[in-house]
Amino acid sequence: MKYEFNITKTTSPKEKPNPDTLEFGTLFTDHMFVMNYTEGKGWHDGRIVPYGPVTLEPAAAVFHYAQEMFEGLKAYKSKEGDILLFRPDKNAERTNRTNERMCIPLIDEELYVEAIKALVHVDSDWIPQKEGTSLYIRPFIIASEPFLGVRASREYLFMIILSPVGPYYKGGLAPTKIFVEDEYVRATPGGTGFAKIGGNYAAGLKSQEKAHDKGYSQVLWLDGAERKYVEEIGTSNAFFVIDNEIITAPLEGTILPGITRDSVIQLLKSWGMKVSERRITIEDVFKAYEEGKLSEVFASGTAAVISPVGELCWKDRKITIHDNQIGTLSQKIYDTLSGIQLGKLEDPFGWTVKV
Amino acid sequence: MKYEFNITKTTSPKEKPNPDTLEFGTLFTDHMFVMNYTEGKGWHDGRIVPYGPVTLEPAAAVFHYAQEMFEGLKAYKSKEGDILLFRPDKNAERTNRTNERMCIPLIDEELYVEAIKALVHVDSDWIPQKEGTSLYIRPFIIASEPFLGVRASREYLFMIILSPVGPYYKGGLAPTKIFVEDEYVRATPGGTGFAKIGGNYAAGLKSQEKAHDKGYSQVLWLDGAERKYVEEIGTSNAFFVIDNEIITAPLEGTILPGITRDSVIQLLKSWGMKVSERRITIEDVFKAYEEGKLSEVFASGTAAVISPVGELCWKDRKITIHDNQIGTLSQKIYDTLSGIQLGKLEDPFGWTVKV
Structure with missing residues (x-):
C-alpha cells in the first residue's frame, strides 16, 4: 500500500444500531480519519482514531469565516460480502475543485480515496445490509487557525466520519x-x-x-x-x-x-x-x-x-x-x-x- | 442588574502583551462569555468562564453547513479611565437581523449588550491605552447540533471573545x-x-x-x-x-x-x-x-x-x-x-x- 495511516482502535466499541430504525446522519461509527495541514509542512499525520470530539480555539477561522468544505458518498455491502464505494475518485476531484475556490490547500486525490477505503475497512462491521440502508461517508475540511484577520487559514483539519443510514424514503420512491x-x-x-x-x-x-x-x-x-x-x-x-x-x-x-x-x-x-x-x-x-x-x-x-x-x-x-x-x-x-x-x-x- | 451571569475567574491569568507590538486578532484575554441554546429551552446559562478551547462533535452543523454568524466592535479606555463601547446596541440589532436570515434563534438584545459589558468589565485590565490601540470584541454564534441532515440546528453556542489590538494602519491613515x-x-x-x-x-x-x-x-x-x-x-x-x-x-x-x-x-x-x-x-x-x-x-x-x-x-x-x-x-x-x-x-x- 502506497499510503500508510496510523490506526488507533477504540477500546470501547459502541453497540451497532437496529437496521430497521436507521435515520440519516444521527449515529456515527467507532472511528474517524483525521489529517492536519500546517503551512510549510503541508498535509500530514493522516491517521485513524476513535470517533470523538474536535477541540478548537474559539478564534478558529471555521467559526468566523466559514472556510470549510465537505463531501458525501456511500459504502454498500453486496450480497457476496464485497464492500463497494461509488466513484470515490469523483469526490476527491470535486474536493480539490472546491478547495481551489475556497483557498484551501489541495489534497492528493489518491491519498484521499485511500483514506476513505482504510476507514471504511476498519469500520466495515458498521455497514448495514438491510435493503435500502448504507454507510454514509462524510469527508470534510475545516480551517483551524486561531486568527481573526480575514485571510485564508494557515492550518486545517481534514476529517472523515461515517454514519450508518436508512433508506432516504421510508415509503419507497414517493414523489x-x-x-x-x-x-x-x-x-x-x-x-x-x-x-x-x-x-x-x-x-x-x-x-x-x-x-x-x-x-x-x-x-x-x-x-x-x-x-x-x-x-x-x-x-x-x-x-x-x-x-x-x-x-x-x-x-x-x-x-x-x-x-x-x-x-x-x-x-x-x-x-x-x-x-x-x-x-x-x-x-x-x-x-x-x-x-x-x-x-x-x-x-x-x-x-x-x-x-x-x-x-x-x-x-x-x-x-x-x-x-x-x-x-x-x-x-x-x-x-x-x-x-x-x-x-x-x-x-x-x-x-x-x-x- | 437585570441580567446575572455566573462568573468563573481564571486561576492562571496570562501576561498582558506589549502595547507597541499589538497585531490584529492573534491574542485573546483571560475570559470569554458563553451561552447555550437548546430547542425547547431557549438561550440559557449565560456565563463568563476562563478563555479556552471549544469542544464539539465532528458532526456539529457549523463544520458542515456553516450555520454561524459574528459581530465586531471595540472597547476603548478614555484618558479619564472610563471604559467606552461604541453603539453596542447596533451590533445586537444586526445580530438578530442576521439570525433571522440564517434561521438562528434571536437573542434578547439587552442581554446581548449586558453580556458584552460584563465580559469587558472582567477583562478591563486588557484594554490597551496606547494611541491607536483598543480591545476588539468578537461576539459569534455557531450551530452545535451533531446532525448531518440539512436543516437549521437545534443547538447553538453564543460566545464573546476579546482581543487587544494595535492600530489598523501602522503608518497612519495610508491610502x-x-x-x-x-x-x-x-x-x-x-x-x-x-x-x-x-x-x-x-x-x-x-x-x-x-x-x-x-x-x-x-x-x-x-x-x-x-x-x-x-x-x-x-x-x-x-x-x-x-x-x-x-x-x-x-x-x-x-x-x-x-x-x-x-x-x-x-x-x-x-x-x-x-x-x-x-x-x-x-x-x-x-x-x-x-x-x-x-x-x-x-x-x-x-x-x-x-x-x-x-x-x-x-x-x-x-x-x-x-x-x-x-x-x-x-x-x-x-x-x-x-x-x-x-x-x-x-x-x-x-x-x-x-x-
Missing part, C-alpha cells in the same frame, strides 16, 4: 412537492454555487423553512441574476423530461457538479436517449406541461439517488407531474444506479470500487 | 490600492450580503488573494446581477465623494449595514453635507474622475474606522485619487469618529456607552 423559489437565491455567476461548501447550505436554510411552512418538501432554485432559469432542487440536481429530451442545468459555475448527476447523464446516453445540459426557463417548464410535453421531473443526489417530483408550485401556478406517480424513466434510472451501487447489476462504467 | 473585482461576486439580491456570516467572508477570500497577487490591498465589489454598480470595499462599506455629494450603496439586501457606515452618514448630515444612499456605477465613478469631480474615496468599518483609497484599478484603467493622499473630508471623519469613540470629543449622538 415530492416542490416550491419554486423566486425570492431567495442559492447561487450566482462569480459566486460559489459549484463548490461544496457550508456557506451555500447555510444560505439555503431560510428558503427551505419557507417551503416547509407552505407544505412543500423542497425548493426549486432559479438562477440568481434573472430568476428565470431552473438550477437545482434543494441540495440535488434537477432533471426535466420534455418531449423525450432530458434536460438539466449546465455546469457554468452556479450548479453543483453532482456525481449522481454525471452518472445519470452517462446512463441515459448509454441507453441512446437525448440528454441536454442546457439552460431552460421555469416558464418553458410550465409551458411544456400545458402542452402535455412534460412527462417527468426528478432530482438526483447521493442521499436519495433519484427523487421524483410530483408537484411543482410557481407563484400561483401548481402543476401535478405524471399523476403524482414515479415515472418509468425515473424508476429505471433509480433501479439501475442503485443496482450498480449494490453490486446487483453489472457495472459497465467501472463506477464501483471494492474496498 | 490603499483597490482592485475593482469583475470576475468574482460577493452578494446578489435574494442572497446573504446584508448578513454578517462566515459564508460571505469565505466566498470573498479568493478574490482578495487575486488582488494581493496583483499588488492591491483589497477589492471593490460590484453588484452580482449586472457587475455595474459599486457595492463594498473588501469587508468595509464604500464612499465616493463626487461634486460635493457623498455617495454610498443603498441597503437593499446586498450591502452589510455597517455601524461605522451609519455613523459616517449621520455625521455628514449633521455637518450639513449632501449624503446619498444610492446606486452608482463604476463607469460613473471613473467618468467623475475624468471630469475632475471625484475628490475622495474611502472605506468605513470597525477595524480601521476610515480607510482612504489612493488608487482604483478597473480592468486596464487605473486612477489615482486625491494625489494618493488622505482627503480632508476622510481625515475629518476619522478624527471626529475616533475622537468620539475615545471620549476625547463630545458625543452629541449618544453613541458611546460606558461599561
Whole structure:
C-alpha cells in the first residue's frame, strides 16, 4: 500500500444500531480519519482514531469565516460480502475543485480515496445490509487557525466520519412537492454555487423553512441574476423530461457538479436517449406541461439517488407531474444506479470500487 | 442588574502583551462569555468562564453547513479611565437581523449588550491605552447540533471573545490600492450580503488573494446581477465623494449595514453635507474622475474606522485619487469618529456607552 495511516482502535466499541430504525446522519461509527495541514509542512499525520470530539480555539477561522468544505458518498455491502464505494475518485476531484475556490490547500486525490477505503475497512462491521440502508461517508475540511484577520487559514483539519443510514424514503420512491423559489437565491455567476461548501447550505436554510411552512418538501432554485432559469432542487440536481429530451442545468459555475448527476447523464446516453445540459426557463417548464410535453421531473443526489417530483408550485401556478406517480424513466434510472451501487447489476462504467 | 451571569475567574491569568507590538486578532484575554441554546429551552446559562478551547462533535452543523454568524466592535479606555463601547446596541440589532436570515434563534438584545459589558468589565485590565490601540470584541454564534441532515440546528453556542489590538494602519491613515473585482461576486439580491456570516467572508477570500497577487490591498465589489454598480470595499462599506455629494450603496439586501457606515452618514448630515444612499456605477465613478469631480474615496468599518483609497484599478484603467493622499473630508471623519469613540470629543449622538 502506497499510503500508510496510523490506526488507533477504540477500546470501547459502541453497540451497532437496529437496521430497521436507521435515520440519516444521527449515529456515527467507532472511528474517524483525521489529517492536519500546517503551512510549510503541508498535509500530514493522516491517521485513524476513535470517533470523538474536535477541540478548537474559539478564534478558529471555521467559526468566523466559514472556510470549510465537505463531501458525501456511500459504502454498500453486496450480497457476496464485497464492500463497494461509488466513484470515490469523483469526490476527491470535486474536493480539490472546491478547495481551489475556497483557498484551501489541495489534497492528493489518491491519498484521499485511500483514506476513505482504510476507514471504511476498519469500520466495515458498521455497514448495514438491510435493503435500502448504507454507510454514509462524510469527508470534510475545516480551517483551524486561531486568527481573526480575514485571510485564508494557515492550518486545517481534514476529517472523515461515517454514519450508518436508512433508506432516504421510508415509503419507497414517493414523489415530492416542490416550491419554486423566486425570492431567495442559492447561487450566482462569480459566486460559489459549484463548490461544496457550508456557506451555500447555510444560505439555503431560510428558503427551505419557507417551503416547509407552505407544505412543500423542497425548493426549486432559479438562477440568481434573472430568476428565470431552473438550477437545482434543494441540495440535488434537477432533471426535466420534455418531449423525450432530458434536460438539466449546465455546469457554468452556479450548479453543483453532482456525481449522481454525471452518472445519470452517462446512463441515459448509454441507453441512446437525448440528454441536454442546457439552460431552460421555469416558464418553458410550465409551458411544456400545458402542452402535455412534460412527462417527468426528478432530482438526483447521493442521499436519495433519484427523487421524483410530483408537484411543482410557481407563484400561483401548481402543476401535478405524471399523476403524482414515479415515472418509468425515473424508476429505471433509480433501479439501475442503485443496482450498480449494490453490486446487483453489472457495472459497465467501472463506477464501483471494492474496498 | 437585570441580567446575572455566573462568573468563573481564571486561576492562571496570562501576561498582558506589549502595547507597541499589538497585531490584529492573534491574542485573546483571560475570559470569554458563553451561552447555550437548546430547542425547547431557549438561550440559557449565560456565563463568563476562563478563555479556552471549544469542544464539539465532528458532526456539529457549523463544520458542515456553516450555520454561524459574528459581530465586531471595540472597547476603548478614555484618558479619564472610563471604559467606552461604541453603539453596542447596533451590533445586537444586526445580530438578530442576521439570525433571522440564517434561521438562528434571536437573542434578547439587552442581554446581548449586558453580556458584552460584563465580559469587558472582567477583562478591563486588557484594554490597551496606547494611541491607536483598543480591545476588539468578537461576539459569534455557531450551530452545535451533531446532525448531518440539512436543516437549521437545534443547538447553538453564543460566545464573546476579546482581543487587544494595535492600530489598523501602522503608518497612519495610508491610502490603499483597490482592485475593482469583475470576475468574482460577493452578494446578489435574494442572497446573504446584508448578513454578517462566515459564508460571505469565505466566498470573498479568493478574490482578495487575486488582488494581493496583483499588488492591491483589497477589492471593490460590484453588484452580482449586472457587475455595474459599486457595492463594498473588501469587508468595509464604500464612499465616493463626487461634486460635493457623498455617495454610498443603498441597503437593499446586498450591502452589510455597517455601524461605522451609519455613523459616517449621520455625521455628514449633521455637518450639513449632501449624503446619498444610492446606486452608482463604476463607469460613473471613473467618468467623475475624468471630469475632475471625484475628490475622495474611502472605506468605513470597525477595524480601521476610515480607510482612504489612493488608487482604483478597473480592468486596464487605473486612477489615482486625491494625489494618493488622505482627503480632508476622510481625515475629518476619522478624527471626529475616533475622537468620539475615545471620549476625547463630545458625543452629541449618544453613541458611546460606558461599561
